[in-house]
Amino acid sequence: xxxxxxxEVKQNKDFTVNEMAEIKVRTSQLSxxxxxxxxxxxxNMEIHDRKITAIIGPSxxxxxxxxxxxxxxxxxTPSAHVEGKIELDGEDIYGKNVDVVDIRRxxxxxxxxxxxxxxxxxxxVAYGPRLYGIRQRNHLDGIVESSLKQSALWDEVKDKLHQSxxxxxxxxxxxxxxARALAVQPEVILMDEPASALDPISTxxxxxxxxxxxxxxxxxxxxxxxxxxxxxxDFTAMMMIDETRSGRMIEYNTTNIIxxxxxxxxxxxxxxxxxx
Amino acid sequence: MTTTSYxxxxxxxVERRRVSRKGTNGFMLTLTGALTVLALIPLFWIIGYVFYKxxxxxxxxxxxxxxxxxxxxxxxxxxxxxxxLIVTFLATIMAFIPGVLAAFYAARNPNTVLGIxxxxxxxxxxxxxxxxxxxxxxxLIVKPQGHYSALAGGVALxxxxxxxxxxxxxxxxxxxxxNLREASLALGAPEWKTSISVLLPAAMDGVITGxxxxxxxxxxxxxxxxxxxxxxxxxxxxxxxxxxxxxxxxIIQILGRIFSSPIDSLxxxxxKYAGMPYPERVQQxxxxxxxxxxxxxxxxxxxxxxxxxxKRKLRG
Numbered sequence: 001x002x003x004x005x006x007x008e009v010k011q012n013k014d015f016t017v018n019e020m021a022e023i024k025v026r027t028s029q030l031s032x033x034x035x036x037x038x039x040x041x042x043x044n045m046e047i048h049d050r051k052i053t054a055i056i057g058p059s060x061x062x063x064x065x066x067x068x069x070x071x072x073x074x075x076x077t078p079s080a081h082v083e084g085k086i087e088l089d090g091e092d093i094y095g096k097n098v099d100v101v102d103i104r105r106x107x108x109x110x111x112x113x114x115x116x117x118x119x120x121x122x123x124x125v126a127y128g129p130r131l132y133g134i135r136q137r138n139h140l141d142g143i144v145e146s147s148l149k150q151s152a153l154w155d156e157v158k159d160k161l162h163q164s165x166x167x168x169x170x171x172x173x174x175x176x177x178x179a180r181a182l183a184v185q186p187e188v189i190l191m192d193e194p195a196s197a198l199d200p201i202s203t204x205x206x207x208x209x210x211x212x213x214x215x216x217x218x219x220x221x222x223x224x225x226x227x228x229x230x231x232x233x234d235f236t237a238m239m240m241i242d243e244t245r246s247g248r249m250i251e252y253n254t255t256n257i258i259x260x261x262x263x264x265x266x267x268x269x270x271x272x273x274x275x276x
Numbered sequence: 277m278t279t280t281s282y283x284x285x286x287x288x289x290v291e292r293r294r295v296s297r298k299g300t301n302g303f304m305l306t307l308t309g310a311l312t313v314l315a316l317i318p319l320f321w322i323i324g325y326v327f328y329k330x331x332x333x334x335x336x337x338x339x340x341x342x343x344x345x346x347x348x349x350x351x352x353x354x355x356x357x358x359x360x361l362i363v364t365f366l367a368t369i370m371a372f373i374p375g376v377l378a379a380f381y382a383a384r385n386p387n388t389v390l391g392i393x394x395x396x397x398x399x400x401x402x403x404x405x406x407x408x409x410x411x412x413x414x415x416l417i418v419k420p421q422g423h424y425s426a427l428a429g430g431v432a433l434x435x436x437x438x439x440x441x442x443x444x445x446x447x448x449x450x451x452x453x454x455n456l457r458e459a460s461l462a463l464g465a466p467e468w469k470t471s472i473s474v475l476l477p478a479a480m481d482g483v484i485t486g487x488x489x490x491x492x493x494x495x496x497x498x499x500x501x502x503x504x505x506x507x508x509x510x511x512x513x514x515x516x517x518x519x520x521x522x523x524x525x526x527i528i529q530i531l532g533r534i535f536s537s538p539i540d541s542l543x544x545x546x547x548k549y550a551g552m553p554y555p556e557r558v559q560q561x562x563x564x565x566x567x568x569x570x571x572x573x574x575x576x577x578x579x580x581x582x583x584x585x586x587k588r589k590l591r592g
Binding site: 071073076100101102104105108109111112113115117118119127128131132177180181184 | 453455456458459460461462463464465466469473474477478
């Protein structure tokens with residue numbers, strides 16, 4: 001199947017899903033309900049350690065719902081409940097003895113709009129560590145510096161750590177939010193359209209940053225931007241709604257295959273821009 | 277043919293509309309401008325008149341001395357200034373924490389029975405005449421205790437302040453983006469921690485403004501104080517404190533004496549002096565009115581300056 005596309009796909013070995021050994025997160029028969037409405041149906045996917053997995057699909061197909069079920073943010077919606085399983089390193093995160101605080105520390109999140117707290121840059125990054133009882137100044141100083149360095153913001157803010165986080169530009173604010181998430185040493189980072197509110201240059205910086213972060217973290221990103229999914233991700237999951245308006249995963253494979261030889265006609269139509 | 281004539285008609289219509297539109301616009305602009313000036317006249321009239329009548333009364337003694345016996349000139353209203361500060365302070369302390377906490381609850385659980393009930397009762401409470409609130413505080417505190425007190429006045433004013441504080445705080449909390457709250461929860465923060473260290477700072481400008489406005493309102497209330505603090509021309513904070521210190525009383529005991537004695541306040545003094553048959557007292561009533569006006573204006577200005585400073589700080 002030859003497709004006419006101008007999309008540049010991230011170059012990596014054309015592995016198959018089965019060849020990849022390390023599975024960080026696994027969902028099995030995952031369904032999410034809001035009241036009686038079934039927003040997600042039977043999602044099965046394996047997310048690979050220290051890879052970037054993109055979730056794509058048209059608006060309203062449940063991408064964000066899926067992302068938010070990985071760190072139990074759906075718990076905050078009173079009517080929501082979950083069936084099936086999500087395992088982090090083999091342990092069900094919706095299990096009875098699981099501490100949701102621990103899950104949220106291990107699975108961090110970056111939101112669509114940059115949302116620094118109305119505090120100084122330093123206090124934004126130190127917020128998470130302080131929650132876990134880190135109080136010593138020299139400890140915190142080190143965490144703040146290394147987190148900001150990892151999010152490629154250190155050089156721009158090292159002389160104004162005590163200015164408000166709100167005084168930064170949009171792209172800088174988003175990198176501050178990434179640093180804030182990194183400061184509690186998560187294993188997985190969820191990103192909900194992290195660049196959709198940013199200009200192209202800031203977007204590029206965030207994408208480069210994701211590439212660097214994937215060396216140490218597992219990243220799951222929801223994006224509306226096909227080129228972005230193709231550029232940054234190793235794996236891509238394609239979602240769509242079925243006739244009951246419930247979100248389903250219709251195809252999941254390496255990004256290379258999804259963008260060059262998709263098995264499903266709907267995926268092909270979507271990634272080539274014929275609909276969506 | 278029809279198209280040409282139609283477009284000509286359209287052109288004429290547009291021209292006609294332009295003429296009438298400009299006329300209407302000018303008329304309405306003049307009308308609204310004139311009405312704005314009309315609405316502002318009473319405000320400046322009141323301020324100007326109170327300054328004119330009361331300005332001459334103000335001198336250092338007016339602020340620092342207790343009243344002289346009726347019929348004598350001179351003396352001041354220190355007792356009323358102290359009383360107003362004490363009663364308003366008590367009311368603010370009592371209203372602030374319950375008001376802010378209730379607002380947090382209402383903002384987070386708007387559709388629960390308690391949340392709806394809270395909003396409804398806040399509406400009702402803010403519409404209750406202040407004299408009824410005074411009567412309530414009388415029955416609740418003055419009657420059982422057997423004497424009027426600053427504490428009873430504080431309770432009455434606190435009840436009047438609570439609706440304003442709940443309402444403004446709730447509105448401000450609603451304006452805080454939900455994803456700010458989610459960002460904190462996503463880091464593993466518990467809900468109470470998120471409320472205190474993220475939501476409250478983000479909403480603080482509005483909360484402070486709301487409290488200041490509630491203070492400004494409560495400080496001008498007279499009716500509820502008639503039933504509760506009664507008035508006390510011999511109230512002297514300095515004497516209570518100095519005699520307390522010489523008798524080695526603890527701070528708690530001194531505060532107890534202050535809060536449990538009948539006390540005066542600026543609006544109460546204004547009301548009493550203005551009705552007296554002594555010209556010196558009536559003249560002093562204007563002075564009290566001026567102090568009250570300045571206090572309320574200052575509180576309002578303070579609220580606005582506070583917002584401006586906080587905004588600049590947030591911008592960096």
